[in-house]
Amino acid sequence: MNRKWLVLLLMIGTTFTSGCWDKKELNEIAIVSAMGIDKDKEGKLVGTFQIINPGNVAGSLQGGGGTNPAISVYRATGNNVLGLDSIASTKISRDMYFAHANLIVIGEEIAKEEGINAIFDAFERSPEFRATSRIVIARGVKARDIVETLTAIDKVSAEKVIRTIESSEKQQGRSISVNLQEVIKNLVSTGKEPIISGFTVKGNTDKEDKMENTQTSDIEANPTTAGIGVFKDGKLIDWLDGNKAIGSMWVLDRIAHTNLNIDWNDKKDAITYQVQRQKTNVAAKMKNGKPKMLIKVLVEGDIREANIPVNLNSPHVLIDIEKRLAKDLKKEMEDAIVRAQKNKSDIFGFGEIMHESHPKEWKKIEKDWDDVSFPKLEVDVQVETFIRRTGLRNKPYLSNLKKSDQ
Amino acid sequence: MVSFFKNKGQMKKREKQKIDDKDQSKSKKLEYIDSSISANLDHMKKKTGNSPDIIVRTLKISQNPEIKTTILYVQGLIDNPSVTDFLIESIMKNPHLKEKLLPKEALDVISEEVVSLGGVESVTDWEKLFLSLLSGDSIIFVDGINKALVASTRGGERRSIQEPSTHLTVRGSREGFTESNATNIAMLRRIINSQDLWIESMKIGTVTKTDVSIMYINGIAKEGIVEEVKKRLKGINIDSILESGYIEQLIEDQVMTPFPTLNHTERPDMVAGNLLEGRVAIFVNGSPFVLVAPALFVQFFQSVEDYYNRFDIASATRFLRIIVFIISIVGPAVYVAATTFHQEMIPSKLLVIVAAQRETVPLPAVVEALVMEITFEILREASLRMPKVVGSTMSIVGALVIGQAAVQAGAVSPAMVIIVSITAIASFATPSYSIAISARIVRFGFIICAGVLGFYGMILAFIVLIVHLCSLRSFGVPYMSPLAPLNPEGLGDTFFRRPMWAFKERPKLLSSNNNLIREGDNQRPLPPESRGMKTSDKKKGEGNES
Amino acid sequence: MEKAKISGFQLFVLIFLFEIGSALLVPLAGEAKQGAWLVILIAMIGGFLLFFVYYGLFQYYPDQLLTEYVRHIMGNFLGRIVAFLYILYFMYLAARVLRDFGETLLTFAYPHVPLFFANAVFILVVVYTVRKGIEVLARTGELFFVLENLLFMTFILLIVVSGMIHINNLKPVFEISGVEMMKMSFTETLFFPFGEIIVFLMIFPYLNEPQRLKKIGIGSLAASGIFLAFIMALNVAVLGVDLTIRSQYPFLSLIQSIEIAGFLERLDVYFLVKLMIGGFIKISVFTYVAVTGTANVFNFKEPSRLAYPVGFVILLISIVIASSYSEHIHEGLGAVPIYVHLPFQVIIPVFLLVIAYFKNRKKKQGFVPPKP
Known part of the structure; x- marks a missing residue:
């Protein structure tokens, strides 16, 4: 009986005297929502940490909100990522907590010159950092500019950036939302190179960190998406914009919805087609000892806009439109592939597909895939498009206008 | 008994127990009723401390010589009409008792011809007499006889049957147990009309002498469990039982646990359901809470209404x-x-x-x-x-x-x-x-x-x-069964309940294993064939509904 | 021996949870890359063979513990030494799992907690359980089995819904050659976790239906093998080979990459539950066996009193066993399989079986030894 009490006493004793090692009360931590990494003139890393002021986000309770910024920004200079953390913490009264750092912004300069290879280890190794953190490149501006911007609807700008990229990917296919894990996976893989979305702040960049920026309806400094960055050997080498970006996304099978415009009777972008569903299949084949990629795309969608008198009731017309759509899309994708081949960067993961289907041949060409085999790769793109519906009207009203003219 | 209190505090627990036991065996020497009424009444007064609620009513019966008869009862414990109408009145007005009688005959006449009450028996020793008297029976002494008659007149003011205040349900019986064992047991009898519903009674509590009954269905309850319950109840040696909680704490398997290993309820239908699964119910006089053993963990999440x-x-x-x-x-x-x-x-x-x-x-x-x-x-x-x-x-x-x-x-x-x-x-x-x-x-x-x-x-x-x-175990049954040890058959009545027509068997660990079948085959309701997607055979009368 | 009986299902559950206990967390057979799951399955077949050896021993002495019949087979003195070595072996394995467990806990969630403390509270819980006996442990196992399965099914659902499975990541299966796979199966994966089933030689006698042992043993080895292979394949399919191998705990990375509907993410606690239940069952089985074994060898009347000292020794071993996690893992993959697992899991049992065969043949002429 006595022994039982002794054990119990020991247990209680140890738990209370030893204290709570890993305990962090919510009002003792600074929730980091985003982190920006730049380079200064001496080549040192400059970290910018965006920290949430909970009281100003949740607002109503303490009567705050609105008038005070939802975020605070701290800066630090150091030689490695953890160094940044420790230096920044001398300026903050609380422990920085990274588990909710959903966004990592990397300065364009550093991405171009140093490359991103050496940055990510700390993020990956730390149990606090999340593998699902989004990564973007600050294009044309410093990473800190994006991190310190105040935004209106989503009060925490990290969230604004992530949402913007996501919606841009989903609606247009002009950006790609990639997380830490995917980037590292692609950096390591010999058969695929990473691509990362670009982001920039447009407008009056002096005001982005002032509260007044959010107090007008026409926000002066607004962070917007800006193309997709292409990497090779961990360094940023090219930006894909507009159709090139969309074309690459088609090849990558990451398109959810996007609009395709075709010309009709010399009128530019006369018909708009909205993609509802698509599937891209990429397969590798060996032809005469050389690899060849086959890309098959199936697209389904609706006609959403027709600014010319065209009879959408007629299946023949629709087939005609489908064919043109396919042609345009094929061109778009081929352009994107050619661009990638020129960059000597296999952003589409053709190498991985080779590896999966032809492991033996892959072993031989793996070493200089990016520089020799990929640029010369023969790619065959086949596109099939289907128009399923044409919206609430059949003929555009323009066709009736024409009749009354006659 | 007396020495127990005297030595209180001076001896260790176990020694006390021993002396206690010895005391009991000594007091087993019975004291018998005297033939003289006055001696008996004196003894009575001495024993009860002359408590004023013990009413002594002296009557005279027979003629030449008149025989003194005394009726004793405890105020409040008796059913007043029975005592006045069927006892006192009948003794006073009965023509037989006006005749000449010998004292010996008188007692027999009273018990056989006069008292129009359900239970009458004669006792000779004081211990039984006190027990009956203090439970609400009336005692009849006849001068010159060293016996007494005990007429059952139990009654008095009690709470009537009301809706239970715990385990409320929307659907189901509105009856709840009362503080009286007799009423409670009767309520169960009303639900289960079977001769296999067996009841055993005992008095527990050296001072309170509380009426404790166990009830089980012979043939369904496992003998082992019934024996275990009896054994544990018999092992209780305590001065008082004021509520079933006393019993619960004295017979549970595991003391150092926050979890109850005995269930208690105020609802007769719940007890009946448990009895039919092979459990044993323990009724304690004075408490509307009936104990049910063994109790399993899952049981505490079940309400009668589920069924x-x-x-x-x-x-x-x-x-x-x-x-x-x-x-x-x-x-x-x-x-x-x-x-x-x-x-x-x-x-x-x-x-x-x-x-x-x-x-x-x-x-x-x-x-x-x-x-x-x-x-x-x-x-x-x-x-x-x-x-x-x-x-x-x-x-x-x-x-x-x-x-x-x-x-x-x-x-x-x-x-x-x-x-x-x-x-x-x-x-x-x-x-x-x-x-x-x-x-x-x-x-x-x-x-x-x-x-x-x-x-x-x-x-x-x-x-x-x-x-x-x-x-944990409850009366030898693993507390977490039928989850662990897993009993697939029993799982049908744990966190979900199988349809009533699929309750084929009683729980294996609780019920006697040679009487497990609970319902016949094919109990699933088979209504007449539906009118849906069936080829019509064009009989007459098919269109009656419309 | 304790006065207890466990049912066939309980034994099945115990073996299953025991096998997947800590093997689930590490990149099992990770070196085989895309073929890891295949290596696990091959090792499982090897596990069957070992099981037959143990089953053969059990057939000769169906109501005795390993520590008991070792003395019958090898003579009292030598038998006692071997039995004692086995007890040490089980304690060492318990300590290894405890260390694994503590290190994992510290790495991913509690970096500031001292290892000793984390291990100590855990072993306290284990000791509490062991003192209750095998029946309670088996029943607990049953409940945890249900819990694990429920969690696992939701987990699979989440993974599938989040659309992260890329079957193509599993190609090509033969990234390393078949011969290398075989070699790997029989030098590493066989001993950990499949060969560790030898510890159940101390638990088989409690089975209430010995005639079903063969089915139960093979069944649960197969179930756990397939389960482990499935998880490893899932790891690779979701994370890719490279990340799987580089991760200390691929399963954790797998869980961390779940992201559904913006709020079903960061499910690290799921990993913690899995880790703790698995670790708990495994360490408890080892500790229990060490305790009953010690009691048996030294004729101790009350085994439960040994639980605290044995637990304490295991705790100490778990601390001094290695100075860093890398060293711990390195030992586990390098020296331990050859110098520890091989003799205890294969050589001695086979040797015992052979002697038992001859001894029993001599004793009972005409007695046909049961075919394993």
């Missing part, structure tokens, strides 16, 4: 109860662990909201949780014990103090108030009060573990809890 409702609804309710039970155990602990150790698992937006609320709170989350829980327990305890009139005042003060003032002052975060309220409501949604109490105690352990080691501590506590539950 009255259709199985899908009943199963859904049971599932809900399990969730409720889990919430009431780990609710605040999860909050503490998540906000002080594992902030990463809270979605970012929610975390910001909670963090904003906690900005001004001076206490660590674990202390906050403990303070709030204790405050709640204080409120609950206060509202239980205080007069009903003040109750509403209480709840207003409680709600204002905790819900409004503390939150506005920033001393407590609103999230914590939400968590504590949910937990509180959850703990009352468990059908069995006794398991709800255990949950409340266990909850504090979980909060502390979560406060010290976060989810690690919590899961450790959870493992200990599970191991503890698995190690």
